[in-house]
Amino acid sequence: MLIVLHHSATPKDVGNIKKAIIRMGLKPVAIPGAERTAIGVIGNQGWVDDTALRGNKAIQEIIHVTKPYKLVSRDFHPRDSVVTLGGTVKVGGASPFLMIAGPCAVESREQLLKTALFLKKTGVRVLRGGAYKPRTSPHSFQGLREAGLDLLDEVRKKSGLLVVTEIVSPEHVERVAEKVDILQIGARNMQNFDLLTEVGRTRKPVLLKRGLSATVEEWLASAEYILVNGNPNVVLCERGIRTFETATRNTADLAIIPLVRKMTHLPIIFDPSHATGRRDLVLPTALASVVVGAHGAMVEVHPDPEHALSDGPQSLHFREFERLLARIKRLAAFQKQTLADA
Amino acid sequence: MLIVLHHSATPKDVGNIKKAIIRMGLKPVAIPGAERTAIGVIGNQGWVDDTALRGNKAIQEIIHVTKPYKLVSRDFHPRDSVVTLGGTVKVGGASPFLMIAGPCAVESREQLLKTALFLKKTGVRVLRGGAYKPRTSPHSFQGLREAGLDLLDEVRKKSGLLVVTEIVSPEHVERVAEKVDILQIGARNMQNFDLLTEVGRTRKPVLLKRGLSATVEEWLASAEYILVNGNPNVVLCERGIRTFETATRNTADLAIIPLVRKMTHLPIIFDPSHATGRRDLVLPTALASVVVGAHGAMVEVHPDPEHALSDGPQSLHFREFERLLARIKRLAAFQKQTLADA
Amino acid sequence: MLIVLHHSATPKDVGNIKKAIIRMGLKPVAIPGAERTAIGVIGNQGWVDDTALRGNKAIQEIIHVTKPYKLVSRDFHPRDSVVTLGGTVKVGGASPFLMIAGPCAVESREQLLKTALFLKKTGVRVLRGGAYKPRTSPHSFQGLREAGLDLLDEVRKKSGLLVVTEIVSPEHVERVAEKVDILQIGARNMQNFDLLTEVGRTRKPVLLKRGLSATVEEWLASAEYILVNGNPNVVLCERGIRTFETATRNTADLAIIPLVRKMTHLPIIFDPSHATGRRDLVLPTALASVVVGAHGAMVEVHPDPEHALSDGPQSLHFREFERLLARIKRLAAFQKQTLADA
């Protein structure tokens, strides 16, 4: 931690701040400058709680060198984590590129089963489908909720696919964990800390989406909530951020994928459907996620997107998805070969 | 609703879209243009679910003329709503400017009681204090939780002040509603729809903060969740939005206060402490909220901000708060006089 | 300057970086931490050019304690600057609240003269009017350009008002400076450094608008370009920033006005017309600028806003402007009285 003092700070101010640091069990080191003094803090293990210093009028700025997370950091766990889904499918490290696909929302047995059987045929092993749908307006379709969960459970048994679904409330954790294989935390709930804590108490794999306006640091700190509670099975999912640009639904932040891989050992996948909001941009950005090093992608596919109850404009038709999957496989194989050659 | 077609749309496309609209029970009106055709939709009551149209390749854009909320709109409820807090204090319409104050977090009986007695003396009638504290890092202080609630209940009985506290989980609603007078939904939970639904099932006044990156439209749609579930007692709270600027903690969006007052009948207050994150900006922005038409303000005050366990740098000292209160009262009186003269 | 090293930096890395700092004529001070080392740099006068250090693989982050500007900083010029416009009107410090008003664009002699005579009557002393209009589309009205300048010159002579107009190209400086009293640098040109340099070589007062997505620090660094070239007569103008919110044209960043006043000695005014883009938000936000401490405001007014060639929706009618002026005067007087009482 570095404490930058105001131009006008007096030697007495410096003395008081040093004393406060010592009271915190840490060691202050003064760095006098031409224009102002700064004080470095030594001796801490991990994040320093700076509350005893904040608000001091002689202080201009407090700069934390140590990050607000530890367990998710690559500093403390240098090797890639590999998360096992449903006991069989691996994601992270050198595991094959993971493809998750399915409709935005579970709408009916027929829709879900049709999609599952189609995906099964293509070789996809994980089905997505929302039972609880967070929607901006209460007047929009909210998902089939409990009935949707039952359909997911039924279809995963029939198809042998693993299933991921969004969970929106801490009190649903037990119920949902029984019926699906992976718990998804949506963008709007990335800082729903009670929910993070609750899924942290299970051992179920958690797919943690980045919040609409969350920094990478905040996102990793949210993952830390899950690990700190005992669940190491976290997969991150970049899904676009909110910016001033409205030509796409969100701004796909693909550059942070290789960056996040340096910061954390956790696997990270990409959601091109929400990141762009446009069917015609799903393929190119999904391919881009392969080359920047994502461990997988989650794509919306629907038997009849024109009549989907939500997110139709960004859902792929079956034939479009087959094309995407073929392109991704080919690119992933090329990428692997390239890396092996290097 | 207006449907803008692509340059390349054929008469057959136009025909199909018209049929789809008719199947929805609505009436299409074509607007042929020099470069492209648009189709207006007539006959709807409120928001149109456009899912049967989205994804149609001949469509370039769907523009909703009707908003995703109705009950909160001033179109449907032209007069100001006045919300009564704890049976005694009114906010909204021509009620006096409401001041809510207190520490960010409940830290101890002594801290809370000291603050309450101080506020009581100044004439403030509503105390704020967080029992459940959502924090970015799991390694930061998380609030006293249940013990904090008990302290709030104890202190409101001793002091006679009303109490507002943040609620973070749907399953806490009953418990929290017994011990406080106003339920606060924090910025991170503005789209926690299960939580909104749950507080909508009570009759407790709800203080709904704007999300970090929520548009005004999304914010009002979140309020609609509460009203739709039967609770009309919603007070909005602008607390700054996230932008590229880092000189202040958030960007105080004061201009939307008069705008929101045109869009909705609900009362709106301002939180200068979170909007700016700096003690020295609390006074000027709180005064600004008075002149732009806010119905009140919520300000962080602490007996000893330098040792606060959270948000110390933005909390006022008692003497600073007294000064702020005096300035606000004087300005509100001036403002009222000016409006009376007009 | 503080240099934060990577977790993996070796003692040799530390040694090399220290040597590089010494070669720069400065003094390194190591701050060993539990997890990583940081190196403080002492001995610099002003901003350090860090190019010899950037790119070093052992370095995680370089933190500049000293700011990228010096002449505009209050650290180096503690007292408020007062800028004199046209030899007669003062802005800044304790000068009266300055009102600048006029049409977005100069459209015709009649329009400009009519506005000038109206303003003269109300006591306003500075007229705004764009001769060169930067417009997003080349198909929109671009201003009367040279003819507009001549009209401004003619009208200022007839009315006795001072005139401010936007300047968009370095080669126009001489020509424009002859015909108007204040040179405005628009938001789009805030980092047109050749233009800043050129107006810096005159002694004409410069109204420097904040860029659409400029941080406060970048804005002050742009002002520094003008001062460094010899022209101390700079007035800053906050005009809203671009954010995700589209309900207003821009987001009025009123909170930075008191902040900027702490950082710099230069006067700062507010432009409620561009900051909000809506006629009905001009009055409340202009009043807000008074209470947060702006030294003035610049407001669009037009004899016939419904037929204005640009920015009609945010321009006030004459009668609306009179009302605004009366409200501002009354509030400014109240504010002055309040401050005198304190």
Add this chain to the structure above:
Amino acid sequence: MLIVLHHSATPKDVGNIKKAIIRMGLKPVAIPGAERTAIGVIGNQGWVDDTALRGNKAIQEIIHVTKPYKLVSRDFHPRDSVVTLGGTVKVGGASPFLMIAGPCAVESREQLLKTALFLKKTGVRVLRGGAYKPRTSPHSFQGLREAGLDLLDEVRKKSGLLVVTEIVSPEHVERVAEKVDILQIGARNMQNFDLLTEVGRTRKPVLLKRGLSATVEEWLASAEYILVNGNPNVVLCERGIRTFETATRNTADLAIIPLVRKMTHLPIIFDPSHATGRRDLVLPTALASVVVGAHGAMVEVHPDPEHALSDGPQSLHFREFERLLARIKRLAAFQKQTLADA
């Protein structure tokens, strides 16, 4: 164009607006809705100037269906434009992926020549190098300016490479156009319309970077300024946008590359160095630009990045660049094969 009226608009308002539209030589079509009326406008060729309507109190919103640009639109020029650089190198359409490389700033003859000869050897045909450097602070290195231009001219003659450099002022156009092959408009000048107009009057290829906070629509409207003035040789360059995220220098908006290719016939390239600001993210994002369909990339490379006078942390070493070039070539060949197979 669609005009949405307020809830409270009267039949008389509707009549007046219709008359205004007729006076504009266009045809109004009323679309009465359940809650409010809208009026469609028919008969326009291109963008409608709405100034006669804006400010009308009965109007809630004016929605432009037609875009603020025409010549750059794919609607009006369906086939890809191919721009020829220096009479020999082609970019756009099915031309090979274009690689532009070189230092951020021209620093010395030795630095530039060394880089040029290195690039020549690798097969790169276009050299970048800044002579005029726009820098946030006047205290930072501003480029060698005229001397830098001379060096660029000398080195292009010696090496046979084409040269691109940034132009910052309209009065420099003639001089710069003599000494380089491609004129670059930087992000800060994307809406410097006098500069756009001036380069539009030449026939020199122009590399138009996207502004820091420019929407795609604004960017294309800026390109329109160049085409409207007679110069069709425009190449767009995505270089990242400013968002709330600070982990990368900018946010690389890769998803808009395939989108822009649908909207316009102009070629588009990607600048991974400025988009990310980190050397380690240049390779992955450059590869991503290939798969999303960019026509080329512009990369910063420096003989000694650790001592570069600007942008060192994002410049590649020669050996890193060779690796990047090999990876890009291999990926581009794969991509071409894949597209040929499809």
